[in-house]
Amino acid sequence: MLYVRQLLGARELAPLWEVKRFRLNPDLMRQPQVVTESWRLDESGSNIASAIRRLRGITETIFRREIVDAMARIVPGLTDIAVQDVGRHLTLEFKQAQAGGTASFYGTEMSEGALRALGILVAAQQMRRNELLIIEEPEVNIHAGAAQLLFDVLKHASQRGAVLVTTHSAELLDAARDEEILVCAYSEGVTRIGPLASEQRRLVRDGLFSVAELLRSEPLRIEGEAPAAIEPGSAP
Numbered sequence: 001m002l003y004v005r006q007l008l009g010a011r012e013l014a015p016l017w018e019v020k021r022f023r024l025n026p027d028l029m030r031q032p033q034v035v036t037e038s039w040r041l042d043e044s045g046s047n048i049a050s051a052i053r054r055l056r057g058i059t060e061t062i063f064r065r066e067i068v069d070a071m072a073r074i075v076p077g078l079t080d081i082a083v084q085d086v087g088r089h090l091t092l093e094f095k096q097a098q099a100g101g102t103a104s105f106y107g108t109e110m111s112e113g114a115l116r117a118l119g120i121l122v123a124a125q126q127m128r129r130n131e132l133l134i135i136e137e138p139e140v141n142i143h144a145g146a147a148q149l150l151f152d153v154l155k156h157a158s159q160r161g162a163v164l165v166t167t168h169s170a171e172l173l174d175a176a177r178d179e180e181i182l183v184c185a186y187s188e189g190v191t192r193i194g195p196l197a198s199e200q201r202r203l204v205r206d207g208l209f210s211v212a213e214l215l216r217s218e219p220l221r222i223e224g225e226a227p228a229a230i231e232p233g234s235a236p
Helices: 004-008 011-016 048-058 060-072 112-126 144-157 170-175 198-205 211-217
Strands: 018-022 078-086 089-098 101-106 131-136 162-166 182-187 190-195
Touching (some): 018 112, 048 078, 048 089, 060 112, 112 144, 170 211
Parallel strands (some): 018 131, 131 162
Antiparallel strands (some): 078 089, 089 101
16 A cells, blocks of 8 residues: 555544545446446446546647657557547547557447556546545556556655555565655454565665565564564465
């Protein structure tokens, strides 16, 4: 979990915070969408065409830099993302430079990972001040190389409010500093959340392990939690 501390450090402002939570659904995002005046991205991302049309209408330069250019790092050759009117519906159109010219394709042809990444970019760009943005497992169906991009985008967005990310991605954890990580532990029906154990944090800071390497070698622990006991005969 990233950037939780920023929120916890401002508990006195809690009544003023608006929470935006996203569980992006690529199946809904790729379908033609009914024209609506609701331009803030909804939880599933089902109105992403309206959201993109709005962002593009505000400032073309920012839209190209923050959305199109960022997506081009995930979809090589991508040159534009447009919104097309199809009767009473809106649909996304992607343009990609290919040998011999430019090819166009619709959201129905875009991969789940790319659509999820697009949703995260839009959500981050729309984030307002004093807003808590919650993104659940942004790494799902996204190749590992995109983890740093998504982290950088969410980190920049956190300057306007607070960002909470739940993840199992070793690559995403490596992009974060160890003090930005909170560990969730579930035991006997109770979920506890706390900072990474100091001895594990020290291993990362001393350069002996990356967070990803540490995660692969042993479970991440909450500060004060004892290492898991190894049962006799369980070691290889």
